[in-house]
Amino acid sequence: MDQQIVTQLVKIVGKKGVLTSPEDLAVYSYDGTFEECNPDIVVLPESTDQVSQVVKLAAKERIPIVTRGMASGLAAASVPFSGGIALVMTRMDKVIELDLENAIVHVEAGIVTADLQSYVEKQGLFYPPDPSSIRHSTIGGNIACNAGGPRCLKYGVTGDYVLGLTVVLADGSILKTGGKVIKDVVGYDLKSLFTGSEGTLGIITEALLKLSAKPKYARTALVEFSSIDDASKTVNEIFLAGIVPATLELMDQTAINCIEEAMHIGLPIDVAAFLLIESDGVEEETTTREIQSIAKICEKTGATKISLAKDESERANLWKARRSISPSLARLSPNKLGEDITVPRSAIPEAVKRLKAISQKYGLPIVIFGHAGDGNLHPNILFDKRDPDQMKTVELMVAEEFEVALALGGTLSGEHGVGTLKRPYMEKALGEVSVCIQKKIKQVLDPLNILNPGKVLPD
Amino acid sequence: MPFDKNIKIPNENEYLNCIRCGLCLAVCPTYREYKNETDSPRGRVALARKSLEDELILSPNLVEQMYSCLACLACNDICPVGIKPADIAMEMRHVAEQVKPTGWKNTLFGKVIANPDHMELVTWPLRVYENLGLRWLVHKLRINKLFPEQLRDLEGMLPKQPKNPLRKELPQISRSTNESKYQVGFFLGCAQSLMFSEESAATVRVLNRNGCTVITPKETVCCGMPAAGYGRQDLVIEHAKTNIEIFEKEDLDVIVTDCATCGSKLREYSVILENDPHWAEKARNFSSKIRDISEFLMSIPLEKPTGKFDARITYHDPCHLRRAQKVWKEPRELMQMIDGVEFVELPEPDWCCGSAGSQLFTHYETSTHVLDRKMENLKSTGAEVIASGCPGCQMQLMTGIQREGLKIKVMHPIQLLDQAYKSQDKEE
Numbered sequence: 001m002d003q004q005i006v007t008q009l010v011k012i013v014g015k016k017g018v019l020t021s022p023e024d025l026a027v028y029s030y031d032g033t034f035e036e037c038n039p040d041i042v043v044l045p046e047s048t049d050q051v052s053q054v055v056k057l058a059a060k061e062r063i064p065i066v067t068r069g070m071a072s073g074l075a076a077a078s079v080p081f082s083g084g085i086a087l088v089m090t091r092m093d094k095v096i097e098l099d100l101e102n103a104i105v106h107v108e109a110g111i112v113t114a115d116l117q118s119y120v121e122k123q124g125l126f127y128p129p130d131p132s133s134i135r136h137s138t139i140g141g142n143i144a145c146n147a148g149g150p151r152c153l154k155y156g157v158t159g160d161y162v163l164g165l166t167v168v169l170a171d172g173s174i175l176k177t178g179g180k181v182i183k184d185v186v187g188y189d190l191k192s193l194f195t196g197s198e199g200t201l202g203i204i205t206e207a208l209l210k211l212s213a214k215p216k217y218a219r220t221a222l223v224e225f226s227s228i229d230d231a232s233k234t235v236n237e238i239f240l241a242g243i244v245p246a247t248l249e250l251m252d253q254t255a256i257n258c259i260e261e262a263m264h265i266g267l268p269i270d271v272a273a274f275l276l277i278e279s280d281g282v283e284e285e286t287t288t289r290e291i292q293s294i295a296k297i298c299e300k301t302g303a304t305k306i307s308l309a310k311d312e313s314e315r316a317n318l319w320k321a322r323r324s325i326s327p328s329l330a331r332l333s334p335n336k337l338g339e340d341i342t343v344p345r346s347a348i349p350e351a352v353k354r355l356k357a358i359s360q361k362y363g364l365p366i367v368i369f370g371h372a373g374d375g376n377l378h379p380n381i382l383f384d385k386r387d388p389d390q391m392k393t394v395e396l397m398v399a400e401e402f403e404v405a406l407a408l409g410g411t412l413s414g415e416h417g418v419g420t421l422k423r424p425y426m427e428k429a430l431g432e433v434s435v436c437i438q439k440k441i442k443q444v445l446d447p448l449n450i451l452n453p454g455k456v457l458p459d
Numbered sequence: 460m461p462f463d464k465n466i467k468i469p470n471e472n473e474y475l476n477c478i479r480c481g482l483c484l485a486v487c488p489t490y491r492e493y494k495n496e497t498d499s500p501r502g503r504v505a506l507a508r509k510s511l512e513d514e515l516i517l518s519p520n521l522v523e524q525m526y527s528c529l530a531c532l533a534c535n536d537i538c539p540v541g542i543k544p545a546d547i548a549m550e551m552r553h554v555a556e557q558v559k560p561t562g563w564k565n566t567l568f569g570k571v572i573a574n575p576d577h578m579e580l581v582t583w584p585l586r587v588y589e590n591l592g593l594r595w596l597v598h599k600l601r602i603n604k605l606f607p608e609q610l611r612d613l614e615g616m617l618p619k620q621p622k623n624p625l626r627k628e629l630p631q632i633s634r635s636t637n638e639s640k641y642q643v644g645f646f647l648g649c650a651q652s653l654m655f656s657e658e659s660a661a662t663v664r665v666l667n668r669n670g671c672t673v674i675t676p677k678e679t680v681c682c683g684m685p686a687a688g689y690g691r692q693d694l695v696i697e698h699a700k701t702n703i704e705i706f707e708k709e710d711l712d713v714i715v716t717d718c719a720t721c722g723s724k725l726r727e728y729s730v731i732l733e734n735d736p737h738w739a740e741k742a743r744n745f746s747s748k749i750r751d752i753s754e755f756l757m758s759i760p761l762e763k764p765t766g767k768f769d770a771r772i773t774y775h776d777p778c779h780l781r782r783a784q785k786v787w788k789e790p791r792e793l794m795q796m797i798d799g800v801e802f803v804e805l806p807e808p809d810w811c812c813g814s815a816g817s818q819l820f821t822h823y824e825t826s827t828h829v830l831d832r833k834m835e836n837l838k839s840t841g842a843e844v845i846a847s848g849c850p851g852c853q854m855q856l857m858t859g860i861q862r863e864g865l866k867i868k869v870m871h872p873i874q875l876l877d878q879a880y881k882s883q884d885k886e887e
Contacts, residue, residue, distance in 0.1 A: 019495070019497070021520050022515055022518070022520075023497060023506055023515065023518070023520050023521050023524060024497050026505060026506060026509055026514070026515055027496040027497050027499075027501075027502035027505050027506065028496055029505075030479055030505065031479070032478070032479055032480050032481060033479075034478075034479075044494070044495065070481055070484055071479075071481060071496070072480060072481040088494075088495075088496075090494035090495070091494050093494065110494070112485070114485070133480075133481065135482070135485035136480070136481040136482055136483075136484045136485045137481075262539055262541075324539045326480070327478060327480040327482060327539030327540060328539040328540065330476050330478045330539070330540040331539075331540060331541060334475065334476055335478075336478070
């Protein structure tokens with residue numbers, strides 16, 4: 001990086017906000033995938049104004065900017081393949097305002113999502129989206145990837161809580177979109193455009209988020225099935241009975257074994273599938289009644305065992321187990337590639353069947369778990385990337401996984417995003433017309449192609 | 460491979476499986492302070508890997524990242540894959556020390572700390588400072604206010620100095636005051652003997668009162684933690700062998716320590732020496748006998764004190780006790796059996812205090828920032844006493860309390876029990 005540019009960046013964000021040592025560049029080269037590439041410089045801004053000035057400089061000098069929070073992403077969206085500036089938002093982590101009367105919180109993009117949650121919960125309020133990375137991801141990253149999570153079945157995804165955004169555009173100008181209103185139909189819905197844009201259209205620096213009242217009670221059931229078909233059917237039966245549980249998580253046998261190996265919490269390892277179901281509500285009685293109705297449905301649909309969490313610590317343990325599946329897969333093999341294909345709910349049994357067939361065909365294990373309630377599955381291929389043959393096989397398998405999703409009327413990704421890893425499949429998933437119009441949007445908002453270049457859209 | 464094959468390096472299984480999920484970032488005190496990946500466990504593992512794979516040179520800056528780790532072990536605990544980033548940071552310090560040895564470390568850890576007489580000699584000025592009344596004078600004349608901030612904090616860290624090191628005063632054998640049921644070896648740590656002698660004296664009194672005959676060998680050397688922290692694992696092995704041999708001479712049911720740090724290191728001897736055919740079994744035998752004082756007392760029929768200790772008390776979990784030894788229930792139970800104790804749980808009780816042995820000397824800014832978080836939590840409890848069974852934590856907490864101008868006492872849990880017994884004896 002040109003020394004003059006370094007000097008100018010230091011002038012904007014201060015000495016502590018600019019990192020250039022080989023060690024610093026090396027640790028800002030990766031995210032939660034196995035991809036890596038060094039940036040040329042790391043910049044940690046502390047205000048929207050600083051971000052704006054950095055972008056103005058980058059635009060003038062044609063330097064790529066890859067924005068990131070805590071880099072827990074699973075699509076290599078924040079890996080700086082084109083070098084340039086790694087723009088790290090973690091130091092913009094303040095709550096600007098908590099508006100109790102309107103139940104709206106105004107935060108900077110770098111606040112850790114779990115910190116935001118506990119902050120508002122102290123006031124009896126609730127920010128529902130709960131990606132598994134909740135403690136090691138930022139709200140800005142959640143918005144940029146439109147993160148989901150188990151609870152999104154009942155409460156909706158990150159984007160459903162975004163009322164307004166402050167976005168630094170590719171020329172450094174500052175856009176404020178949306179506001180403290182629930183209904184707003186004036187002009188195009190720009191906040192939705194930036195939500196899920198993975199840093200390719202603008203840099204989200206602040207957000208206005210809608211909150212709700214915190215449900216006081218939660219009851220959790222762990223239900224065992226001797227076949228994954230029965231588990232999937234149960235999901236539909238629950239909805240048909242008019243019940244929308246807070247979460248409805250599916251784990252297959254491979255996932256259960258994996259949790260047990262990592263955590264030793266006494267899960268039976270010979271069960272074909274588990275549903276982890278949670279009801280929540282403002283009253284204890286209705287919450288308990290709901291989980292009991294669910295239990296009755298499960299009995300009818302072939303559940304072999306239904307266990308209710310007795311207290312908060314049992315419940316916390318179940319969730320801890322669920323959250324640790326993805327990372328603990330690495331105990332089974334050196335590498336894993338987790339996708340998050342989504343299919344219509346009714347197609348889950350068929351999707352699982354076809355995924356297992358892929359695993360059999362290529363001889364590498366696929367561990368399956370996911371959010372059964374919204375058809376979002378996480379098939380994880382286990383492999384060893386040191387073996388070049390396996391790497392090739394994995395590529396073929398992933399392509400087939402996507403085929404399965406699309407053939408069943410689904411989509412490539414429910415919550416992880418496209419990043420670099422799913423780019424090659426975009427045209428197939430969206431069609432030429434959609435990709436073409438999206439490229440035009442990118443062209444308008446980032447004519448110099450400096451914002452996270454080479455991500456999301458195919459060349 | 461960038462390193463000579465004689466140089467001991469971490470096994471690739473220790474770092475290759477990091478999936479970079481980022482879970483460790485959430486619990487790392489240094490990451491949470493600076494919000495910078497370079498200060499994170501995931502970052503340190505990446506740096507270790509890249510230097511071992513010859514992608515980065517083992518530069519002073521890279522080594523510094525290994526030294527900025529507080530070794531609080533929170534990352535080891537949370538890693539879903541079973542990677543131990545804190546251990547890797549320690550091992551990389553050792554790599555650096557092998558590649559480019561530092562002379563002063565050899566003197567300090569190889570000569571001074573390895574010999575209790577030398578240790579007592581070099582800390583003699585501290586006892587003079589206290590016992591000639593110089594410290595009193597410095598405080599009275601407010602000379603300490605003229606010290607630069609770091610020196611003032613370091614002075615505040617110094618506990619009240621004993622006249623003599625406890626090693627000199629404690630008899631080799633202290634018999635049980637009633638029927639002797641247990642033969643207990645006591646590993647008297649350096650800091651306990653030199654700085655916190657009142658605590659270890661209390662430990663021996665409480666043990667004697669509860670059917671234990673206590674044997675305190677005087678020729679023990681440092682447990683090895685400081686040497687390990689400064690990359691001299693080779694010296695730790697020497698210390699381990701010396702200490703094992705000393706205790707082997709006695710017929711003991713258990714070996715007790717009242718220092719969290721010593722305890723964690725002594726338990727590790729079995730791992731450190733597991734591949735040495737002559738020592739493996741001896742080390743296993745030794746480590747299996749190690750007990751923290753609270754852990755041991757709660758495992759025997761303990762006399763419930765009828766005397767009181769009236770205070771609102773909170774407790775800070777030493778990393779070396781809670782995470783390294785999984786002892787966290789026992790000190791709480793021990794204190795709560797005392798009448799008059801109003802126990803209040805500290806928020807984030809196991810978040811590192813920032814001491815990490817000598818971090819207040821070497822990484823003053825980070826250490827005090829991490830300490831500030833602890834003090835915020837402490838203030839919220841309204842406690843009059845904060846208990847913690849680790850000399851490093853105690854000194855750090857004392858510094859924090861002085862910095863904030865608080866009136867909170869720092870004690871070892873064993874002192875509460877000892878004082879409750881004493882007040883009982885007075886009444887009787």
